[in-house]
Amino acid sequence: MRLSEGVEAGLHCATALAQLEADAVLPASALAGFHGVSPSYLLKHLKALTHAGILESVSGPSGGYRLARPAGRITLLDVVVAIEGVKPAFRCAEIRQRGPLKLPASTYLKPCAINAAMLKAERAWRAALAATSIADIVREFVVEGDPRATAAACAFLAANRRLQPGERKGRTGS
Amino acid sequence: MRLSEGVEAGLHCATALAQLEADAVLPASALAGFHGVSPSYLLKHLKALTHAGILESVSGPSGGYRLARPAGRITLLDVVVAIEGVKPAFRCAEIRQRGPLKLPASTYLKPCAINAAMLKAERAWRAALAATSIADIVREFVVEGDPRATAAACAFLAANRRLQPGERKGRTGS
Numbered sequence: 001m002r003l004s005e006g007v008e009a010g011l012h013c014a015t016a017l018a019q020l021e022a023d024a025v026l027p028a029s030a031l032a033g034f035h036g037v038s039p040s041y042l043l044k045h046l047k048a049l050t051h052a053g054i055l056e057s058v059s060g061p062s063g064g065y066r067l068a069r070p071a072g073r074i075t076l077l078d079v080v081v082a083i084e085g086v087k088p089a090f091r092c093a094e095i096r097q098r099g100p101l102k103l104p105a106s107t108y109l110k111p112c113a114i115n116a117a118m119l120k121a122e123r124a125w126r127a128a129l130a131a132t133s134i135a136d137i138v139r140e141f142v143v144e145g146d147p148r149a150t151a152a153a154c155a156f157l158a159a160n161r162r163l164q165p166g167e168r169k170g171r172t173g174s
Numbered sequence: 175m176r177l178s179e180g181v182e183a184g185l186h187c188a189t190a191l192a193q194l195e196a197d198a199v200l201p202a203s204a205l206a207g208f209h210g211v212s213p214s215y216l217l218k219h220l221k222a223l224t225h226a227g228i229l230e231s232v233s234g235p236s237g238g239y240r241l242a243r244p245a246g247r248i249t250l251l252d253v254v255v256a257i258e259g260v261k262p263a264f265r266c267a268e269i270r271q272r273g274p275l276k277l278p279a280s281t282y283l284k285p286c287a288i289n290a291a292m293l294k295a296e297r298a299w300r301a302a303l304a305a306t307s308i309a310d311i312v313r314e315f316v317v318e319g320d321p322r323a324t325a326a327a328c329a330f331l332a333a334n335r336r337l338q339p340g341e342r343k344g345r346t347g348s
Binding site: 001002003004005007008009011012015033034035036037076084087089090091092093095096098099100101102103104106107108109110113114116117118120121122123124125126127128129132136137140141144145146148149152153156 | 175176177178179181182183185186189207208209210211250258261263264265266267269270272273274275276277278280281282283284287288290291292294295296297298299300301302303306310311314315318319320322323326327330
């Protein structure tokens with residue numbers, strides 16, 4: 001079982017965008033350069049995040065991406081589901097109903113105990129992902145990260161952001 | 175993200191074997207027939223479960239598989255790890271260290287906050303899987319399942335088990 005690499009890219013992009021001012025966007029090319037990934041690879045995931053209402057795309061020569069809502073209201077689960085989809089990792093194929101023992105459909109009205117237990121464990125995973133927001137991650141980066149990394153990230157964002165004068169405020173923060 | 179279908183097969187096989195008497199084994203062909211899967215497909219997973227010390231293989235004409243320890247001491251996590259391996263679903267590629275911002279290695283001594291949060295969520299999933307044993311699943315099947323399914327399973331096991339006379343007892347149960 002493996003989460004797609006796009007999850008890591010998506011979480012890092014959301015974390016980077018959470019550090020922009022309210023009136024700024026970052027072009028996809030800068031987000032790709034920032035993380036050392038190819039723009040075409042990243043674009044697929046940025047589109048998925050936009051489709052899920054996590055990012056917002058501003059078009060035009062001074063366009064780019066920004067968070068669609070405050071970072072405190074975007075959880076790790078939101079990003080994981082946007083990239084990976086909503087299907088559970090354990091997908092019951094109902095093998096209890098295969099083979100020579102197959103009984104009438106009315107025998108299998110209750111969910112299989114194995115499926116129920118596996119999905120219960122996944123709910124614990126999802127609950128933990130939902131308990132951490134992108135704002136929490138930014139806070140961790142700032143408080144626990146190396147100051148050199150924080151300074152370099154700030155300088156990169158300042159150099160590559162595109163301001164959208166006269167636009168709404170109060171986008172970042174929790 | 176998707177768990178391999180082998181996890182479902184492995185969990186069902188362990189659950190079936192937990193219902194055998196202490197001196198009995200079930201051949202791989204019967205386990206495959208019981209679940210309507212191909213024997214060659216299943217054999218790969220039975221070998222993985224045996225390699226992990228969850229199942230025991232008895233060779234010879236009256237050979238087959240049985241649990242290697244009581245069902246109460248085999249958790250869902252044991253089976254998942256035996257089939258899927260121990261690697262986490264989120265595999266940090268350290269993209270924070272890529273790109274033009276790459277700083278000296280000493281900058282990245284602490285784990286990335288994104289990786290830490292993702293692994294914390296996986297620990298919650300694993301803890302939930304570790305909290306349920308194969309004996310718990312058998313109990314659920316018997317208590318909550320349809321009596322017709324329980325009866326059919328018992329009849330199939332009785333018809334296909336191979337007794338190992340004079341062997342140890344007290345294998346099943348929790």
